Amino acid sequence: MSKPKVAFFDFTSCEGCQLSKLNLENDLLDILELVDIVNFREAISDHGEDYEIAFIEGSISTPHCVERIHKIRRQAKIVIALGSCAHIGGINAIRNNMDQDEVRETVYGNDKYLFPSIKAQAVSDVVKVDYVIPGCPMDNQEFKRVLSALLTGKIPEIPEYSVCVECKAKENECLYDYGIVCMGPITRAGCRAACPTNGHYCYGCRGLVPDLNKNAAKDVMEKYKLSIDQIKKRFYMFNTNYVNMEEKSYE
């Protein structure tokens, strides 16, 4: 059986998710035994256009991105979004609530007309995405699990429960008891509660749980005396696109 051909593509992102894979030093040779990597700008100079599995990093934020991602989708049998930007728009989407012309001017100055851009979107807003590996940066252990599942013909599974589950398993104190707004109760787990375990609130980088109770925040705000702005601020870090979609649906 020939090895499946795999490609990595970067869109609007810091490319950290791709780079982090080069940190899988102990496993890289094993992975190369199992797959042929034909396109991986950060690691190899070949640019093969024949691949079955495409890992996508970064958000879709220019007309050119849209064109490229459609081309990739037409070629790949399986498309996997890697990291927050590809999964939910991520940090890039913070600019979606700013004046877009001003954003272009800040970045490109007088050349702003040479670089058309659109609002930063998740890959799944543009083309069909088969699986996601969430997080900022994506988790290498999860990457290995997903790849292992794909290669053994299983459906890759990522947790659908919240970060609280992993946080409780580590017996952390709840940050809400310190008056700190944490995205943990509504953020998809899989990070082993890395931020709360190290004393920081959850940023929500893995996106929201699929089974979200949208109106439950009211009671939490009352119990811990928090304002709606404090809660919204936390959402804007990684989940701007979610907030915008919700607010639009109320208009």
Place this chain on the structure above:
Amino acid sequence: MSAKAIAREKIPDAVLLLKTKYRVIAPVPKGKTFVFKKIDDPQEIVLDYNTTILPLKKFFLPPREVLVEYNLKKQEYREPEIKSEPTVFFGIHNYELQGILRLDYAFGTGVKDETYLKKRKNNIFIGVTYTPDDFHFAKSVGIPTDLKEGFDIFLTKYNSHYRVEALTDKGKSIVSQWSEFLEECSYDSDPVVHFKNKLKQSVAGIREVFHGAYNHPVWKETSKKCYSCGTCNLVCPTCYCFDVSDEVVLGTNRGSRSRRWDSCQILGFTEVAGGEAFREKRYDRVRHRMSRKFAYIMDDRDRPFCVGCGRCIRQCTANISITDVMNALL
């Protein structure tokens, strides 16, 4: 009446002596709260604590544990060796041990769960009384503070000392080694304890309350606040549901099957093959948790699977209280 007592300041010395023979697990502070931990320095132990974040179950049913390791190519498997080191659980509240007794019932009745039961060997429990805070309601579920079932030794707190009662042979043998730390004391009666949090009705007949309560408005009302984060289950001394999953190490034939704590409040818990979920609605799941605690499962003495520790109330971000919900039904 006269009895043996130990002064509060002698406790670390008594624990130090235990440490020569046993692994000692006891409550220690963690920030604003407490956790059970293996003791290195007996000075860390705090006996005046309300409760810990996680119950003792974490030592017998860890958040994640490997059940079996296998090799697909060789078609071989082996179960990891389980050590049951002689352990003293020191400074344990009685509802806590009641939780363990409920788990013994769940894992030891019918198909026996050896992975759990092996860890229950060589355990010694030394109990201590506690002052109920705003959340404890153990008395309402049939666990008054003077219930000593299951303990080898029980310490009852008076002002500056603890009355020491040896309740089993193992307990007596430990107390005899403690003689240099003990003094004679006299006491009139057990300290009076008040619970602020309580159920309107005692547990006798509580199962019947659920007849006709299936469509009670409290389920929907409560579910509006619930995030389904699962905290109430994870911190519960009697919740034991787990999920089992297989993982093959990438590029090898080696794999393992492990279990991890699960929660009936999470949608995925109720999903079966094909994507059908039996309790798709949040209120179905809220009702299920309460029904399971007070109606669906009772041990052989007909006691509910709730020990009144109050952890699920104390740690609920959304301020949901199991006693409020139950009182709405009673």
